Amino acid sequence: MSAKNIYMGSHRAILLATALACVRGNLTAADSAVTPAAPKGWETTAAAAATLTRGNSEENMKTKAYDAYDNGRYADAIPYFKDILKTNDDPISHLCLGNAQLGAGQFAEAEATFTNMLEEHTDLVTQAKWYLALPYLKQAKMERAKATLWEISKSSTYGEKANKLLKELD
Numbered sequence: 001m002s003a004k005n006i007y008m009g010s011h012r013a014i015l016l017a018t019a020l021a022c023v024r025g026n027l028t029a030a031d032s033a034v035t036p037a038a039p040k041g042w043e044t045t046a047a048a049a050a051t052l053t054r055g056n057s058e059e060n061m062k063t064k065a066y067d068a069y070d071n072g073r074y075a076d077a078i079p080y081f082k083d084i085l086k087t088n089d090d091p092i093s094h095l096c097l098g099n100a101q102l103g104a105g106q107f108a109e110a111e112a113t114f115t116n117m118l119e120e121h122t123d124l125v126t127q128a129k130w131y132l133a134l135p136y137l138k139q140a141k142m143e144r145a146k147a148t149l150w151e152i153s154k155s156s157t158y159g160e161k162a163n164k165l166l167k168e169l170d
Contacts (some may be wrong), residue, residue, distance in 0.1 A: 007030055039103040061084055063078030066096075067081065068100075072103070074103030075100075077100040078100050082097065082098060082157065095128065098117070099131060101111070102135060111135040114135070118132070129148050129151055130158040136148060145169070149165055153166060
């Protein structure tokens with residue numbers, strides 16, 4: 001890798017971090033204009049950092065979704081994850097949406113999200129089944145919860161947790 005590529009990679013990381021801090025309100029506009037000194041011929045501008053904050057709206061939406069989710073603002077995260085799923089139907093976003101719905105007390109919606117994920121995706125099936133069991137429990141659908149937990153009880157990912165929960169339910 002050339003020195004220019006190394007510099008540009010680290011420079012992009014700094015710009016991205018600066019842009020994310022601006023989006024999250026951690027920096028003032030004056031702070032966002034600060035960029036590292038570039039070698040001659042590789043000049044940068046504050047406009048590059050501003051472009052990142054305005055840039056890819058899907059990435060901005062993901063940043064907002066994960067920020068709300070990571071800070072326990074599950075009701076705030078839900079619309080962002082729904083919007084993300086309109087353009088990018090990936091299983092991670094389904095898991096996060098369902099978990100945000102669980103955290104917001106929307107158990108029927110979480111059940112529907114995890115059920116849909118299992119019907120539409122082949123990735124993260126064990127995780128989806130584990131999280132599907134949780135809204136079943138919250139809605140007192142004990143037989144469904146037990147059946148779902150039993151399905152994953154032999155898995156390496158959630159098997160131990162599922163077995164422990166099954167013992168508690170009996």
